[in-house]
Amino acid sequence: MSTVDTQVLPTGTWQVDKVHSSIGFAVDYMAGTFHGTFSDFDAIVADGVLNGSAKVASVQVKDENLATHLQSPDFFDAQAHPELTFTSNAINRDCDHVTIDGEITIKGHTETAEITGEISDPIADPYGGERFGLTLQTVVDRDKFGVSWNNPLPSGEPALSNEVTITAELQLSKQA
C-alpha cells in the first residue's frame, strides 16, 4: 500500500546542476520521433516550490538551419519570447513518484500542466555537498501555445504532431 509523503520535497533551497541535468522535448514527426534539447536552462527548488526556465535561443537540434527556424515566429519566437518557464503550484509525492501541478509558459501563452515523474532522496555527493534527483515529463498541446507550424504529408495528414513531450532530468544541489 502506498502512502502520500507530507514532506514532498527536501526542505531548503536546491539549485540545478546544469552539467548533469538536461531539459528536452520529443515530438512525432513523419514516421518517427524527433528530439531536441535546451543547453541553457535553470531550475530551483525553494520552500517546496519548483521553478524552471529554458532559453529558446539555446535550442539544440542536429541541423543549424532547423535550430534557426525553431527560434523564428513559426515556432518559439525567441525575439518576443526568449524563455520557456514553469512554476509549480502543488507537488504530491507517493514514495518515489511525484505529481506536480503547475503552469507552463511558452511563446507568451500560459497553460496549466500536470507533470509526473520520479524523485530520489538526497545523497551526499563527492564534492562535499548534498543533492537529489527529479526526472519529470509532461505532454503539452503545442497548438495551445501558438506553436502551430506544420507541413502536410502527401496523404494530407500533418507531418508534425501537436502533442509534444517535455522532459527534465534534474540533479539539484543544496545551497548553503
Add this chain to the structure above:
Amino acid sequence: MRVLGISGSLRRDSYNTSLLRHAGDLFEAEGAEFEIYHGLRDIPPYDEDYDTEDAPEAVSRIRAAVRDADAVFFVTPEYNSSIPGALKNTLDWLSRPFATNPLRYKPVAVIGVSSGMFGAVWAQADLRKVLGAIGARVTEGEVAVGNAGERFDENGRLTEPNLEQEVHEVIAALLAEAQSAQTSQPAANAATS
C-alpha cells in the same frame, strides 16, 4: 516607422504595383514612411557561388533596404498557382545567411491581386509560408483582389471602398506588429546574446 513595399510583378502597368501605390498612401496617412522597392528585375538568379561577402550589387541593395525598414509589405500576383519567380528568387537571396538574414523577425504582410477571380490566394499562402520559413514575423490578414480589370480606376486606385478597408486593416495590423517588435527589441538582444 519605415515600411518597404515590394511588388511581385515587374510589369509596368501592373495591377499589383498599382495596389502597392494605393497602399503606400494608406501607410502615409497612418504616419509611416513608405517606399516602393524598384529593382527586382536587376537581381540575378540565386547562385551560392556568388553569395559571398562581395554579393551582387542589386542583392546588397535590397538586403540593405529590407534591413533598414521596420516592416515590409508585399503585394503579389499568382503565376501557375504560386509565387512569381522573380519574387521567390529575391526571397532566396534575402534568406541568406539564414541565421542573420534581414527578414528574420521582420514584420511583414502579404496581399495580392489577380486578373482571375481568386485574387492570388494560393500565391499569398505560399508567400506567407516562405516568409515564415525564412523567419519573418508574418502578420495575419489577407486581401484577395480578384478580377483586377474591374477593380481599379484609370489612376490605378481601388474602386471599391470595402477592398480599401480590407487593405487598411492589414496595414493597421502590420504597423501594430512593427510597433510591438520595436518595443520588444531588448528581448531580442537577450535572446541572441
